[in-house]
Amino acid sequence: MAKYIGKRVFYMIITLFLIAVLTFVLMKILPGSPFDTERFEKLTPQQQQEALAKYDLDKPIYVQFFKYITDMLKGDFGTSFYYTKMPVTRVIFSRIGPSMLVGAQAILIGLAIGLSLGIIAACRHNGFVDNLTMIIAVLGISVPNFVAAALLQYYIGLKLGWLPVGFWESWACSVLPSLALCVQPLATSARFIRAETLDVLQQDYIVTARSKGMTQARLLLKHTLRNSIIPVITIIGTMVVNLLTGSLAIESIFSIPGIGGLFTDSVKNNDYNVIMGLTILYSFMYMLAILITDIAYSLVDPRIRIAAGKGGD
Amino acid sequence: MSEKKKLLEVKDMYVSIHTDSGVVQAVRGVSFDLYEVETLAIVGESGSGKSITNKAIMGLLPIGGRIDSGTVLLGGKDITHYTEKQMRDVRGAEISMIFQDPLTSLNPTMTVGKQITEMLMLHKPGMTKEQRKERAIELLGMVGIPNPTERFDQYPHQFSGGMRQRVMISIALACEPKILIADEPTTALDVTIQAQILDLMKELQKKINTSIIIITHNLGVVASVADRVLVMYGGKFAEVGDLDEVFYDMKHPYTKGLMESIPILHSEDQDLYSIPGSPPDLVKPPVGCPFAPRCNECLKVCKLYPPKTHSFSEKHMATCWLYDERVKGAK
Numbered sequence: 001m002a003k004y005i006g007k008r009v010f011y012m013i014i015t016l017f018l019i020a021v022l023t024f025v026l027m028k029i030l031p032g033s034p035f036d037t038e039r040f041e042k043l044t045p046q047q048q049q050e051a052l053a054k055y056d057l058d059k060p061i062y063v064q065f066f067k068y069i070t071d072m073l074k075g076d077f078g079t080s081f082y083y084t085k086m087p088v089t090r091v092i093f094s095r096i097g098p099s100m101l102v103g104a105q106a107i108l109i110g111l112a113i114g115l116s117l118g119i120i121a122a123c124r125h126n127g128f129v130d131n132l133t134m135i136i137a138v139l140g141i142s143v144p145n146f147v148a149a150a151l152l153q154y155y156i157g158l159k160l161g162w163l164p165v166g167f168w169e170s171w172a173c174s175v176l177p178s179l180a181l182c183v184q185p186l187a188t189s190a191r192f193i194r195a196e197t198l199d200v201l202q203q204d205y206i207v208t209a210r211s212k213g214m215t216q217a218r219l220l221l222k223h224t225l226r227n228s229i230i231p232v233i234t235i236i237g238t239m240v241v242n243l244l245t246g247s248l249a250i251e252s253i254f255s256i257p258g259i260g261g262l263f264t265d266s267v268k269n270n271d272y273n274v275i276m277g278l279t280i281l282y283s284f285m286y287m288l289a290i291l292i293t294d295i296a297y298s299l300v301d302p303r304i305r306i307a308a309g310k311g312g313d
Numbered sequence: 314m315s316e317k318k319k320l321l322e323v324k325d326m327y328v329s330i331h332t333d334s335g336v337v338q339a340v341r342g343v344s345f346d347l348y349e350v351e352t353l354a355i356v357g358e359s360g361s362g363k364s365i366t367n368k369a370i371m372g373l374l375p376i377g378g379r380i381d382s383g384t385v386l387l388g389g390k391d392i393t394h395y396t397e398k399q400m401r402d403v404r405g406a407e408i409s410m411i412f413q414d415p416l417t418s419l420n421p422t423m424t425v426g427k428q429i430t431e432m433l434m435l436h437k438p439g440m441t442k443e444q445r446k447e448r449a450i451e452l453l454g455m456v457g458i459p460n461p462t463e464r465f466d467q468y469p470h471q472f473s474g475g476m477r478q479r480v481m482i483s484i485a486l487a488c489e490p491k492i493l494i495a496d497e498p499t500t501a502l503d504v505t506i507q508a509q510i511l512d513l514m515k516e517l518q519k520k521i522n523t524s525i526i527i528i529t530h531n532l533g534v535v536a537s538v539a540d541r542v543l544v545m546y547g548g549k550f551a552e553v554g555d556l557d558e559v560f561y562d563m564k565h566p567y568t569k570g571l572m573e574s575i576p577i578l579h580s581e582d583q584d585l586y587s588i589p590g591s592p593p594d595l596v597k598p599p600v601g602c603p604f605a606p607r608c609n610e611c612l613k614v615c616k617l618y619p620p621k622t623h624s625f626s627e628k629h630m631a632t633c634w635l636y637d638e639r640v641k642g643a644k
Contacts, residue, residue, distance in 0.1 A: 125376070204417040208481070210373055212432050213404030222431075226422045302422060302468040 005291070012287045016280060020072070023279045024065050027272055033057065034081035034270045055081065068276070077280075078273035082266070088277040092259065098168060099246030099258035105178035107243050110185030111236070118190035122197035122228075123220065133190050140187025146249040149180035153253065168256050177254040181247060185239050192235055196228035203227070230301050237293035241285045319386075320491055320524050321347040321370070321408075326383030328362070328369045335596040339365040339378070341548040347492065350518065352525040354539035354556075356532065356571070360592050362548040363528045367494045371408060372400045388491075406436040409485040413497040415477035419469035425480050426465035429453070432487040452483040455520075456513060475506035479513065486517055493518075495527045499534060511538050532575055536560065541628065544568050547593045547603025554629030564623075564631035566608045602634065610635060 035051060043051070052058040056067060071078060077088035121133035157165030157176055164173050200206065201224060209223040246260030259278070266274035298304050328340035340362040347353050355363045368374050370385050372395070384391045392403055409432075412418045420428060429449040433440055440448070446465070453461035456479040469477055478498060485493055495514065499507035515538060518525055527538060535542055535556070542559040544552040544567065552565040563569050570588040590607035593599050602608070605615040615634050623636040634640050 204412055204414055205420040207373060208410075208412060208418045208484075209420065211371060211404055211410040212435055212484070213401040213406060214431075214435055215401065222423070223420050227420070230422075300422065302424075303470045 005295070008291050008294075012284075012291070015287060016283055017069075019283045020069065020276065020280060021065070023276060024068065025061075027275055028061055030270065032270050034272065072280075077277040080266075080271055080274050082269045082271045082274070088273045091262070091274055092277055092281060095257055095259045095262045096246075098174070098256045099251070099260060100244050102174050102177045102181060102250070102256060102258070103240075103243035103246065105174060106181035107185055107240055109178060110182035111189050113182075114186040114189035115193050115232075117186075118193035119197055119220070119225070119228075121190070121194045122201065123216075125198060130194075133194060137187045137191040137194075140183045141191070143183070144249070145180055145183055145247065146253055148183045149177065149250055149253045152176050152180050166255055168254075173254070174256075177250050177256060180253075181243060181250050185243065188235060188239065189232065192232045193228060196231050197224060200224050200228040226300060230297065233293055233296050233300065237289040238286070241282075241289045245282055245285065317348040317351070319346050320349050320388070322384075322386040323366070323370065324384045324386070326366065326369060326385065327381040328365055328374065328378060329381050330365070330375065331377040331379075337595045338598045339548055339595055340369065341598060342383075343545070343548075343550050344383075345543050345550065345553060347524050347526060350522050350524055351540045352515075352518065352527060352538050353541045353543060354535040355526060355528045355543045355545060356530060356535055357545035357551075358530055358592060360595065361545040362595075363545045364496055366545070367410070367496060367526060367528060371404060371410060371494065372397075373404075373410075402436070405432055405490065406488045407490050408492040408494060409488070409490045410494045410496060411478070411481045411485045411498050414501045415474050415481055416501065418481055419477055421469055424466050424468055425453075425472065426450075426467075428480070429484050429487055432484050436488045448487070449483075452487055453480070455517070456480070456483040456486075457509075458483075474502055475509065478502060478506075478510050482510075482513065482517065486521060486523065489521045490523060493523050493525045495525060497529055498527065500529070500531070507534070508537075514538065532571065544571070548595055548598065549603060550632060551604065552629075552631040552633075554626070558626065558629040562625075562629070564625060564629070564636065565604075565633050566610045566635070567604045568631075570607075570609075602632075612640060614640065 034055070034057075035048075040048065040051070049058065056064050059067075068078065075089075080086045080088055080091045083091050117129065117133045117136070121127075121130040124130055153165050153176060156162050163176050164170070165176060167173060206219070206223060209219055214222075246258040246263075248260035248264055250256070251258040251260045262274065263278050265271070266278065322344075323346070324344050326340055326343050327338075330337040330339050343362065343366055345353070355366070357363045365374070365378070369378070369380050370392075372392070374380075380393050383393070385393050387403065387407065392400065395403065419425070423431075426446065426449050429452055430442075430445040433445045433448060437445075450461045450465055453464055458464055458476060458479055464472075469480070472480060481498075493514075498514070499510050502510060511534060514525060514527075517523070525538070527534065529535060539556050541555055542553065543550055544559065544565065546567050551567045552559060552563065554562075559568060560572070563572060567588075570586075573586045574588060576585055588607055593603045593606070599605065599616070601614070601616040601618055602620045605611050608615065612634055618634075620632050620634040621637065622630050622632045624630050625636075
């Protein structure tokens with residue numbers, strides 16, 4: 001197991017390096033520079049030269065890249081061009097908190113309701129809960145989350161006035177965006193676990209289990225869920241990262257100072273170091289999620305035990 | 314033989330399955346008895362209702378399936394009216410089942426040992442955890458699995474097909490049930506393994522005095538294990554009798570057709586005999602004898618009215634118009 005994780009981490013580092021190279025090159029190909037403003041034009045050539053030199057922008061790309069990578073290995077991702085003199089890590093960390101809070105809450109609510117609904121729906125196939133779940137699932141997947149956001153904002157925030165809307169001060173402000181954001185994971189997880197559970201309930205080993213004379217609850221907990229959760233784990237991994245890294249639409253609707261907005265701003269402003277930092281952060285989170293997914297997979301399904309040699313035929 | 318006690322009596326059972334494409338009349342008036350420590354083979358082709366009959370006995374009909382009428386007496390008590398809770402005590406403890414495909418019949422995410430001890434936990438509440446484990450290892454040894462202590466903690470995918478069927482048998486017999494229903498237990502296995510599994514079942518039957526209902530379409534299997542044979546066709550029973558009666562003095566044309574379809578080694582004849590036609594559609598079951606359209610001895614009356622059951626000996630019976638007094642007179 002340790003050997004396997006070590007190997008995976010090694011590959012992760014290589015992948016991250018390649019992503020850094022690619023992003024760096026693509027970023028430089030983009031037209032414009034951080035100083036592409038009218039004010040910059042007004043400076044004297046010497047002042048311009050000084051400004052560029054300050055950020056090493058006058059040097060050849062490979063030198064810039066080499067410097068960036070060596071600094072990165074020391075944990076220094078450079079400073080932001082836009083939020084002057086702020087280190088990239090601080091810029092990112094000041095914005096990631098709200099996104100993660102909203103995202104994590106959305107995931108927890110979404111999975112809790114979605115998985116329970118899906119499992120009940122499968123057990124009561126073609127019953128009321130099943131039909132309701134399917135309606136919710138179709139709506140949740142097809143209606144964009146900003147529509148849900150607008151509805152929540154108008155009815156619960158404005159009409160009823162139960163929760164604050166439009167500013168970011170206390171935890172209460174995070175409730176509505178979390179609700180808006182939880183619709184999609186709720187619908188997706190409900191649909192997946194329902195389909196998987198229905199499939200598992202058709203399996204021969206469920207008939208075997210029933211022929212042993214056990215309660216419905218035991219059948220569900222001991223024989224059904226562990227098998228039906230396996231494919232759902234796959235979608236949970238990427239879903240978690242998607243939500244933790246913030247949603248631009250939800251953030252702008254609820255004016256959350258989150259990371260989704262930061263990313264678009266940094267691209268607009270050619271804030272190279274912030275773009276790089278965010279890309280590497282996102283890639284890292286995705287790769288971590290995939291690694292955790294794979295480990296979780298192997299813990300749940302003995303047929304894909306990671307400890308190579310034994311069993312994995 | 315006749316002084317043997319009746320263990321299970323199925324009387325005039327009707328089972329229907331409600332599906333999207335209509336109501337399937339899967340079992341239409343099947344009756345049979347099972348005596349103590351005997352092996353009854355239920356023979357018939359796919360869709361003859363043999364599996365459904367047994368699932369109905371266990372109360373494990375698929376979604377949409379239900380027993381419309383008839384009784385199932387287990388030790389004199391009608392279990393068709395049992396509550397789900399009462400049935401739980403029947404399943405596994407009094408009647409247990411093994412299935413056709415050992416590769417899919419075991420839970421892939423649970424150790425083999427746990428799947429055996431679970432059965433003990435459900436029906437032998439007095440046992441401690443250690444006793445259950447000890448008993449499970451003993452059972453694994455009993456069904457001929459080498460290194461049972463080591464195998465106890467392994468998962469089903471680490472076993473071969475034949476070994477998995479042995480595990481299934483050890484689970485089914487863990488609580489020493491009175492009846493073991495084996496639904497095509499050897500169909501998915503290699504021929505050599507088939508014989509081993511059948512021998513094992515016979516050996517264990519003697520050891521723990523269980524009656525076996527074996528469902529199969531393989532007449533070779535029937536010949537090697539059964540004491541009595543029940544032939545089913547189109548949701549009804551065609552013929553029932555002792556093994557010798559059904560094999561050497563068959564009365565029903567369907568049974569004759571089945572016997573003729575057995576391939577014979579060194580036969581001059583190049584072609585394998587098969588009964589022409591296909592089984593009836595049980596969504597719209599025929600009014601008369603279900604076998605009539607394929608029967609080479611079919612009479613006019615066969616398609617119009619359902620045949621009655623005629624006895625030839627104490628245990629040998631067939632449901633066919635050919636043995637009706639009026640038909641005999643007309644001939």
